[in-house]
Amino acid sequence: MRLTATCIAASAAFTLTVAAAELRLSGPYTHDNLSIYLVHGQDRVQKKYLTLAEAIGQGKVVVYETSNVNILQVENLSAEDVYIQSGEIVKGGKQDRVLKDDIIVPTASGKVNVTAFCVEHGRWTRRGNESAQSFAASPNAIASPEMKRAVKEKGSQGEVWAEVSAAQERLSKSLGTTARAAASPSSYQLTLETPKVRETAEGFKKELSGLANTHPDALGYVAAVNGKVTGSDVYATHELFRKLWPKLLESAAVEAMAAAKPGEKIGPPPMADVRTAATGYGARVSDEKQINRRTNSLKADLPQGLVFETKDSEAPAGPVHRAYVTK
Numbered sequence: 031m032r033l034t035a036t037c038i039a040a041s042a043a044f045t046l047t048v049a050a051a052e053l054r055l056s057g058p059y060t061h062d063n064l065s066i067y068l069v070h071g072q073d074r075v076q077k078k079y080l081t082l083a084e085a086i087g088q089g090k091v092v093v094y095e096t097s098n099v100n101i102l103q104v105e106n107l108s109a110e111d112v113y114i115q116s117g118e119i120v121k122g123g124k125q126d127r128v129l130k131d132d133i134i135v136p137t138a139s140g141k142v143n144v145t146a147f148c149v150e151h152g153r154w155t156r157r158g159n160e161s162a163q164s165f166a167a168s169p170n171a172i173a174s175p176e177m178k179r180a181v182k183e184k185g186s187q188g189e190v191w192a193e194v195s196a197a198q199e200r201l202s203k204s205l206g207t208t209a210r211a212a213a214s215p216s217s218y219q220l221t222l223e224t225p226k227v228r229e230t231a232e233g234f235k236k237e238l239s240g241l242a243n244t245h246p247d248a249l250g251y252v253a254a255v256n257g258k259v260t261g262s263d264v265y266a267t268h269e270l271f272r273k274l275w276p277k278l279l280e281s282a283a284v285e286a287m288a289a290a291k292p293g294e295k296i297g298p299p300p301m302a303d304v305r306t307a308a309t310g311y312g313a314r315v316s317d318e319k320q321i322n323r324r325t326n327s328l329k330a331d332l333p334q335g336l337v338f339e340t341k342d343s344e345a346p347a348g349p350v351h352r353a354y355v356t357k
Contacts, residue, residue, distance in 0.1 A: 053264075055304060056245070058254070061237035063296055064286035066279075067252040068245055069308045074266040074348035079113035079134070081273045082120075082168045093165040094141065095123035100187065102127060102146045102165075106139040111324075113270065113350065115263075116182050116338070117172045118277070119149060119219050120165035122157070126150040126219045127165070128172055128181055128190070132340035132351055134324040142322060147181055147190040150217040157214060170222045171277050173197065173284040175260050175356045182355070183329070183336060194218045200288040201227060222284060234283035235276075242268075242275035251275075252307045252354075253282045254299045255289050262307040262354040266345065303334070307354040310337035 057067035085091035090108035156162035201209035211220035250264030313330035
């Protein structure tokens with residue numbers, strides 16, 4: 031199977047189409063109502079990136095509170111490039127936030143503005159021992175296609191708040207207990223830290239967490255929930271996928287547990303849908319923009335979903351990240 035995605039001109043429009051790189055699929059690897067298909071291939075670039083979680087944890091990046099709900103500042107203090115992915119949550123500040131765009135923050139960046147949305151409606155003060163001036167961790171990412179589209183495509187704070195509340199309600203109903211944390215009931219991040227959510231997520235992790243390590247040519251994955259493809263993430267290198275996999279798996283697990291249908295027989299998704307999610311083949315480009323001097327973003331449309339590609343101007347061989355989100 032020879033599958034990839036690049037841009038070619040076709041009249042006034044662009045489409046994502048097949049080119050030289052080889053990708054193949056394996057799976058499904060399944061736990062409960064979540065099935066994972068791995069996307070295999072060769073690394074497309076030689077660059078290495080720190081992830082946001084490891085950069086914050088190592089003190090190599092600071093994410094600053096600006097007192098503007100929808101703007102934060104990121105400063106890379108290290109000698110390495112940092113890759114931030116759309117949908118990653120930063121915890122702390124005056125409100126927990128989710129970051130809107132993929133962005134590559136180069137070394138010695140200075141303070142760079144990044145677009146964000148609040149995922150904690152109401153709080154505007156320090157929480158416990160956390161700093162109100164910066165964000166100390168990025169442990170999780172948002173889940174569900176609806177929330178991802180609200181952040182990435184619609185770009186509306188009201189839509190994001192509505193999807194956070196809906197996600198909390200779905201989790202509470204599915205798990206049979208409240209998924210809202212007493213310390214801040216509106217915080218999506220604290221919802222992900224509630225005991226029942228963590229306990230249920232452990233089952234998915236036990237079965238699926240080792241996939242990235244045991245498949246050294248894996249570049250990404252496609253997720254199917256209840257037999258339907260809901261999203262995918264494919265990267266330029268195995269290393270980047272491997273480092274992001276724990277956060278990606280937890281997000282997929284939360285999506286699956288919120289949509290659980292106990293006792294219902296679930297069949298596999300059509301392989302054509304899995305391939306489309308992995309490659310974005312045939313999607314028509316509807317928007318392109320430059321996020322910063324290193325990062326270019328592309329959005330493309332398919333009848334059943336949206337494709338987003340992120341390119342590094344210093345690594346033109348292919349996209350650093352391709353995401354698919356079902357409609």
